[in-house]
Amino acid sequence: xxxxxxxxxxxxxxxxxxxxxxxxxxxxxxxxxxxxxxxxxxxxxxxxxxxxxxxxxxxxxxxxxxxxxxxxxxxxxxxxxxxxxxxxxxxxxxxxxxxxxxxxxxxxxxxxxxxxxxxxxxxxxxxxxxxxxxxxxxxxxxxxxxxxxxxxxxxxxxxxxxxxxxxxxxxxxxxx
Numbered sequence: 001x002x003x004x005x006x007x008x009x010x011x012x013x014x015x016x017x018x019x020x021x022x023x024x025x026x027x028x029x030x031x032x033x034x035x036x037x038x039x040x041x042x043x044x045x046x047x048x049x050x051x052x053x054x055x056x057x058x059x060x061x062x063x064x065x066x067x068x069x070x071x072x073x074x075x076x077x078x079x080x081x082x083x084x085x086x087x088x089x090x091x092x093x094x095x096x097x098x099x100x101x102x103x104x105x106x107x108x109x110x111x112x113x114x115x116x117x118x119x120x121x122x123x124x125x126x127x128x129x130x131x132x133x134x135x136x137x138x139x140x141x142x143x144x145x146x147x148x149x150x151x152x153x154x155x156x157x158x159x160x161x162x163x164x165x166x167x168x169x170x171x172x173x174x175x176x
Contacts, residue, residue, distance in 0.1 A: 008088075008091065008095075009091070009095050009096075009102075010095070010096045010097060010098040010099075011098055011099070011100065012098025012099060012100075013098070013099075013100070014099065014132070014134065014135065014144065016098040016099075017097045017098055017099045017132040017144065017146070018132055020093075020096075020097050020098070020129045020132070021129050021130070021131060021132060022128070022129065023093070023128065023129050024126055024127065024128045025093045025125075025126055025127040025128070026126075027124040027125070027126050027153075028077060028079070028090060028124060028125050028126075028127075029122070029123075029124040030076050030077050030122060030123045030124065031080065031083075033119075033120050033121065033122050034068050034076060034117055034118065034119055034120060034121045034122075034123065035119065036056070036066045036119040038072070039053050039066050039067070039068050039069065039072070039119060040053060040054060040066075042069055042071070042072055042075075043069060046069075046071070048069065050067075050069075052066070052067040052116075053066060053067060053069060054066075063116050063118060064118055065118035065119045065120060066118065066119040067116045067117070067118060067119075068116070068117040068118065068119070068121075070111065070113055072117075073111060073113070073117070073152065073161055073163060074150075074163065076117070076123050076152075077123060077124070077125045077152070079091065092127065092148070093127035093128070093129055093148055094127075094129070094146045094148050094165070094167045094169075097129060097132060097146050097169075099132070099143070099144050099146070099169050100143075100171065101141075101142075101143045101144065101169040101170045101171050102171055102172075103141070103169070103170055103171070103172055104167050104168065104169050104170075105140065105167070105168050105170075106165065106166075106167055106168075107145060107166040107167060107168045108164075108165070108166045109163065109164070109165050109166075110163070110164045110165075111161060111162070111163045111164075112161060112162045112163075113160070113161045114158075114159055114160055114161060115158070115160060116160075117152075117160050117161070121154050121155075121160075122154065122155045123152055123153065123154060123155075123160070124152075124153055124155070125150050125151065125152050125153070126150070126151050126153070127148055127149075127150045127151075128148060128149045128150075128151075129146065129147075129148055130147040130148060130149050130164070131145075131146075131147045132144055132145070132146050132147075133145040133146075136168075138168070138170070139173070140168075140170060140172060140173060141170035141171050141172045141173045142170060142171055142173075143168055143169050143170025143171060144168070144169055144170075145166050145167070145168050145169075146166065146167050146168075146169055147164065147165070147166045148164070148165050148166075148167075149162060149163070149164050149165075150162065150163040150165065
């Protein structure tokens with residue numbers, strides 16, 4: 001058994017983080033194509049009988065193939081924590097923003113979908129740091145909000161979705 005691989009989190013100051021506003025990542029490519037099996041497994045887990053997820057003939061006539069549920073968007077490109085070739089995972093750009101704080105929570109997420117993502121699509125994402133807030137004190141601790149905008153594309157370059165996400169990176173408040 002091997003040691004667990006962890007994503008490397010960048011640490012630094014608020015001023016360091018501000019220098020990343022406007023920075024875009026290199027495209028990150030999904031390791032596999034969108035899979036009908038994964039679409040149906042997900043739909044099964046959430047008990048969603050939408051025929052666009054289950055009936056290839058119906059979905060093919062209406063959309064051009066089985067449709068990926070919108071809730072799967074981020075899952076297609078989450079870097080795997082381990083690969084057999086030893087390649088280290090590339091963490092989300094939000095984790096690479098150098099800030100103090102040891103913990104993250106998701107504060108908000110706003111997705112806009114364009115044409116549906118279909119079985120067989122090969123996707124890639126380009127991430128951008130949109131903003132980093134000044135230090136904020138919240139009930140969970142002191143930290144910074146990091147807003148990113150991820151743009152998801154098919155291999156042909158067509159934009160299929162944007163995802164604006166805000167993470168709160170913080171040091172947990174002391175237990176009272």
